[in-house]
Amino acid sequence: MIIVEHLCKTFKVSRQQRKEMNTTAASITAVDDVSFQCQPGRIYSLLGPNGAGKTTILRMLATILNPSSGSILMNGFDAETQGEKVRQQIGFLTGSTGLYHRLTPNELVKYFADLYGVDNSTFNQRKERLFSLLEMHDFAKKRIGHLSTGMKQKVAIVRTIIHDPSILIFDEPTTGLDVITASNIIQLIRQCKEDGKTVIFSSHIMSEVDLLCDDLAIIHKGHLCYTSTMEQFRRQMQSQNLTEEFIRIVKEAEKPV
Numbered sequence: 001m002i003i004v005e006h007l008c009k010t011f012k013v014s015r016q017q018r019k020e021m022n023t024t025a026a027s028i029t030a031v032d033d034v035s036f037q038c039q040p041g042r043i044y045s046l047l048g049p050n051g052a053g054k055t056t057i058l059r060m061l062a063t064i065l066n067p068s069s070g071s072i073l074m075n076g077f078d079a080e081t082q083g084e085k086v087r088q089q090i091g092f093l094t095g096s097t098g099l100y101h102r103l104t105p106n107e108l109v110k111y112f113a114d115l116y117g118v119d120n121s122t123f124n125q126r127k128e129r130l131f132s133l134l135e136m137h138d139f140a141k142k143r144i145g146h147l148s149t150g151m152k153q154k155v156a157i158v159r160t161i162i163h164d165p166s167i168l169i170f171d172e173p174t175t176g177l178d179v180i181t182a183s184n185i186i187q188l189i190r191q192c193k194e195d196g197k198t199v200i201f202s203s204h205i206m207s208e209v210d211l212l213c214d215d216l217a218i219i220h221k222g223h224l225c226y227t228s229t230m231e232q233f234r235r236q237m238q239s240q241n242l243t244e245e246f247i248r249i250v251k252e253a254e255k256p257v
Helices: 015-021 054-061 083-089 105-115 120-133 149-161 179-194 206-212 230-236 242-254
Strands: 002-012 027-038 043-047 069-074 090-093 167-171 198-202 215-220 223-229
Touching: 002 054, 027 054, 027 069, 027 198, 027 215, 043 054, 043 179, 043 206, 054 069, 054 090, 054 167, 054 198, 083 090, 090 149, 105 120, 105 149, 120 149, 120 179, 149 179, 167 179, 179 198, 179 206, 206 242, 215 230, 215 242, 223 230, 223 242, 230 242
Parallel strands: 027 223, 043 198, 043 215, 090 167, 167 198
Antiparallel strands: 002 027, 002 069, 215 223
8 A cells, every 4th residue: 555645856956957947946846745545456547747747756656766745655664764665565667677688588587586585486486477478488588688678668567576566666667669568568557456456657648547547646747636536537527538638637737726
């Protein structure tokens, strides 16, 4: 379970950055007073335009960034003061795969399983299930540096979940992938939900949100401007489709109070 309360993140702005951004501000607020909860066995989606603050929120959940204020509890552990405990609970997939190109998928996944103390018997069972689900056996022994973007993303996902974390954080997991690879990854995310895991993901692809999402939040300029269940979102729609409704809510949030 994830509990986020009054989360804020402010970044200092260097002189060069102020010049590039044409601003005199010494800092910018990327996330401003955001609160939400993610429940086990449900998929929570963070939506928002580029630069809205989605990735910053997910990096704070993953303990890569510390909040400026507010709190994050991951299965009861504080993300800021109990980072090591939190990292044992989570799997985090970011847009930058950061894989070791000289290793094969088999070698890299085994390396990360060993880091988490996964025993050989459990590792072999999990790897076989995940490699089959994502159709990875054909390139399991090839060097990662020779793989396609989609293949690398599959390796990154298996690396993310090989230790069987109870909380999964996906930052735009299908961006730039072909339809078949994206479908495999959507199937895996759905399987994580069926396994009772807490899943949070960011996306700008509304068809994926429609397929996967149980609960959602729309972030705009660091603010939470909408939150509900997907069922309520559909019921309250004022537009003809999900994409148009998302745009309507974002534009509504831009209007002065």
